[in-house]
Amino acid sequence: MPGIRMTEEARPPRRERVRERQRREMLEAALRLFSEKGYHNVTMHEIAEGAEFAIGTLYKYFKNKEDLYRALLLETADEFHAGILKAIEEKEDEIDKFRNFVRTKAELFRIHLPLIRLYFSETYGESFNLKSGLDSEIRRRHDESLKTLASVFESGMKKRRFKRIADPYSLAIALDGITTAFLFQWIEAPECRPFPEDPDAILDILFKGLADR
Amino acid sequence: MPGIRMTEEARPPRRERVRERQRREMLEAALRLFSEKGYHNVTMHEIAEGAEFAIGTLYKYFKNKEDLYRALLLETADEFHAGILKAIEEKEDEIDKFRNFVRTKAELFRIHLPLIRLYFSETYGESFNLKSGLDSEIRRRHDESLKTLASVFESGMKKRRFKRIADPYSLAIALDGITTAFLFQWIEAPECRPFPEDPDAILDILFKGLADR
């Protein structure tokens, strides 16, 4: 009877899909609550309730609160960094790569704003294990972006498009730092200034040079 | 009996001094513990013990744990910002002002590193009151520095020393952002790179311009 077989064969993928959906719902509820109230001020019960599951079900998916938090942060960090790397790589021209980096970083900031806030607020302290474990994972990703940016500076210098005013890695730090500074400015007072979508305004600061010769 | 009078008259100032010293000891113990273990992983008992006072005495000075944390952060933020403003103002020449800003910010970062870590790790979340209350206080100070920096850019532009490649406030954000980025880089891997004391390396990035005409 093919009907039965099909059902049986189809089962694992469906189970899998249900599991994945439920997991997402839990992570979403957790993120919502964490960003509202901070990691330590959210109870596992609240998360379960927020995701509309029983507390026991929550613990079936994440073996404890820390594990849930880790999953939340790392999975988003992955998405964030994949986006950054893709943005740099998908353009040919160096300037375009920078433009796309700034624009995409801004967009990813906007999308993941709650989690970015959470990261800057709660990473530290949470017992050394969590901190160093998590931080080093995330830092590794960040450093990878910086190195990718640095290689773009390097390649632009080789082609004589950019002056060698500093070593490429420092320039990567600078570009990343300026971008972050503007984005935080926006985060902290989003009503005061428009979301800085225009990468050229940011890039100009690096490219034009203040010195008036 | 004059003895008694003298004691009584002398009391307020001495009392005051003793109180102040004890308060400091408590805040220092708290900072030490907070930066070791994170705000939520330190108990009021530990702080009291660390400062060598009874728990009740601690509560005589700070009405609760949050109040203690607030005091710790705000008082250090004050000191930090006073230092930044003084650094900018104590020089005449615009470039010297920037140089001094970078050098002093680096020095203050070094001195207050534990607390800066704490700020970036624990500020947020702590229930709305704390977050917004504290953050806005600290942001106000930060914004004051940015405006002071902006006024230096403005004055340099008026004197035609700097090109008007962007509005002064944006340049202030950029300078501050680059500096912070380098300092964080140092914080996160202090062994890899030397402490960036040389302001010129940082300023060059802003001043020289990458574009190769």
Place this chain on the structure above:
Amino acid sequence: MPGIRMTEEARPPRRERVRERQRREMLEAALRLFSEKGYHNVTMHEIAEGAEFAIGTLYKYFKNKEDLYRALLLETADEFHAGILKAIEEKEDEIDKFRNFVRTKAELFRIHLPLIRLYFSETYGESFNLKSGLDSEIRRRHDESLKTLASVFESGMKKRRFKRIADPYSLAIALDGITTAFLFQWIEAPECRPFPEDPDAILDILFKGLADR
């Protein structure tokens, strides 16, 4: 269709046999786990897993954890006591009955050691119901053995083989107590002393008398 009928008629016995085998597997897994970790430290999930059944199936056989524990203990107690009674009854001579009692009790101790340990460790407490219910059942069996032993003393006394140094039931208690004491000694430090298989050594203590006339 006779095939179906046959199947249906054949079913009960086979069903029964399958059920019985599965039940045994569950009880065996439970005993293994209980003796390793203690009643309260074993979960129904572990038992189900150990017996390689789904948790739901386990509950088809035993209506709850207590019921499973009860079944385990009572069924073994039955086996134990049947063994003891048979050992006494299968010999003719009184002394042989005692010898066989001691030897068999030792053997049953060895075989059922895990469960005996479990009984002495977990019987009590388990809420009044379990305690009194279970204990009284087991005590009833124990008392039956004592009475059987007592009747052997009685018969030996009537035949003038034994002196009437105490009432038969007290002597039964004494014989049982000495045997148990030696067996526990062996349980608790099995490496120190050999397993006391020789009933005569034990019986001598009762029979020879210490008093040196």
Place this chain on the structure above:
Amino acid sequence: MPGIRMTEEARPPRRERVRERQRREMLEAALRLFSEKGYHNVTMHEIAEGAEFAIGTLYKYFKNKEDLYRALLLETADEFHAGILKAIEEKEDEIDKFRNFVRTKAELFRIHLPLIRLYFSETYGESFNLKSGLDSEIRRRHDESLKTLASVFESGMKKRRFKRIADPYSLAIALDGITTAFLFQWIEAPECRPFPEDPDAILDILFKGLADR
């Protein structure tokens, strides 16, 4: 001022006495509840409530439930064994030593009945640490009693008061085992038979010998 001094000097002992009294009250409440319902069926909250303290206070005295249980058992075991040893040692004559041993053991059984029940019911399982740790401590005390008894048998044999029907340690096990068997008999059905205070009835079984020559 001697008044003040005295108060200050007197303080530690009083504090100490209060602590000790409170500790006792907690242990008593715990014993009461444990023997009513079994270790695992009593919550720390119930113990706290039973002792009329807040849960936090209970945890000031015992760092966790296991610690409380350990303290309860070990402290009573000490008292029990000190009593047994004293009973044997305080008499001169060997037979008197045995009489006093039986009588005192019975008395200590009566006094510590709840705890003895608890010991036989809950020792095992409770995670290996507890079991082996506790058990070995208690076994050590038990073995000391057995050795003391054995030395009395030995000395009686040397003086030709007792026949050498078995090695002294085995006789010690036998005497202890008979006594325990009678006491358990009484424990399990206290209404059926009187509390066996008469040591001679028990000793006769060992001394007179059943064999009818």
Place this chain on the structure above:
DNA sequence: GATGAATGAGTTTTCATTCAT
């Protein structure tokens, strides 16, 4: 004014049991 013992609300986590598939 200092002290620190006592408090108890609140948190994480476990696990026996049910019931839709």
Place this chain on the structure above:
DNA sequence: GATGAATGAAAACTCATTCAT
């Protein structure tokens, strides 16, 4: 009839805060 995902009551333990001495 078997399955195992989901449930949620209940337990151990912590720690900010109070207040009698």
